[in-house]
Amino acid sequence: MNWPPGFTGAAAFTFDVDAESAILWNAPHNADRMSVISHQAYGPLVGVPRLLGLLERHRIRSTFFVPGYTAERYPQTVRAIAAAGHEICHHGYLHEQPTGLTPAQEIEALDRGLDALRRTAGVTPAGYRAPMWDLSWRTPALLAERGFLYDSSLMDADEPYELRVDSSRSLVEIPIQWSLDDWEQFCYLPDISGSGLIETPAKARELWQAEFDALREAGGCWVMTNHPFLTGRPSRARELGRLMEHVTSHADVWVATLGEIAGHVRGLGLTPRSIVRPEL
Numbered sequence: 001m002n003w004p005p006g007f008t009g010a011a012a013f014t015f016d017v018d019a020e021s022a023i024l025w026n027a028p029h030n031a032d033r034m035s036v037i038s039h040q041a042y043g044p045l046v047g048v049p050r051l052l053g054l055l056e057r058h059r060i061r062s063t064f065f066v067p068g069y070t071a072e073r074y075p076q077t078v079r080a081i082a083a084a085g086h087e088i089c090h091h092g093y094l095h096e097q098p099t100g101l102t103p104a105q106e107i108e109a110l111d112r113g114l115d116a117l118r119r120t121a122g123v124t125p126a127g128y129r130a131p132m133w134d135l136s137w138r139t140p141a142l143l144a145e146r147g148f149l150y151d152s153s154l155m156d157a158d159e160p161y162e163l164r165v166d167s168s169r170s171l172v173e174i175p176i177q178w179s180l181d182d183w184e185q186f187c188y189l190p191d192i193s194g195s196g197l198i199e200t201p202a203k204a205r206e207l208w209q210a211e212f213d214a215l216r217e218a219g220g221c222w223v224m225t226n227h228p229f230l231t232g233r234p235s236r237a238r239e240l241g242r243l244m245e246h247v248t249s250h251a252d253v254w255v256a257t258l259g260e261i262a263g264h265v266r267g268l269g270l271t272p273r274s275i276v277r278p279e280l
């Protein structure tokens with residue numbers, strides 16, 4: 001991969017502002033659980049402001065994936081993210097997993113999400129990330145039809161590439177991976193999510209930093225995913241700050257938003273490649 005002059009790799013800190021949406025889609029009865037709702041509300045209410053301060057201190061611009069429902073429930077939070085100079089992107093309406101939707105439902109979730117971001121923050125997102133990183137085989141074409149530049153939900157490479165949609169269209173794909181997600185490390189909601197094991201912030205950072213160091217050597221693109229309702233807690237945010245310090249101390253790594261990375265990759269004119277659905 002040809003990175004911009006002076007850089008041999010790239011890194012991005014990204015945040016998925018799921019808030020309540022992640023536990024309501026497919027489980028609307030969770031709305032009856034006041035404590036559970038408050039656990040998710042911590043993200044936009046406390047986590048996002050803390051993380052915005054952290055990003056400012058480390059002079060990092062980031063990408064925030066915001067479900068439409070979150071944008072409507074917390075418009076002031078979404079506007080604060082945009083005002084701080086960060087990128088806002090699409091993450092469904094009610095955090096719907098595309099593989100659990102009919103074609104008509106998938107279209108509705110995409111368009112409702114677009115509409116919510118436009119109305120609340122005046123944003124037309126360039127990027128999309130599937131809730132639960134669970135793209136359906138039809139999602140790429142729906143994104144291309146709506147003018148998206150990139151997706152960040154697939155896991156088959158160390159660096160971005162052009163994903164073929166059809167003979168004339170492609171999307172930039174910026175790969176992610178489960179080991180660079182805070183959900184597995186920190187999420188515990190009885191009866192809803194998590195194993196009950198909550199890792200220490202230091203152990204989580206060790207995992208994430210090891211992958212950064214190795215991907216840097218490989219010339220790849222390190223994409224970290226954190227959720228404000230999880231990593232917005234004080235000790236975790238403090239440890240994420242240490243990780244930011246480590247990442248930004250490497251002058252050969254381009255720390256950028258996913259939109260900036262996607263724009264660079266699009267300019268390279270790479271030949272798109274396909275992912276073939278298994279035939280059974």
Ligand SMILES: [Zn+2]
Pocket residue numbers: 016018022091095131132
């Ligand atoms: Zn999410």
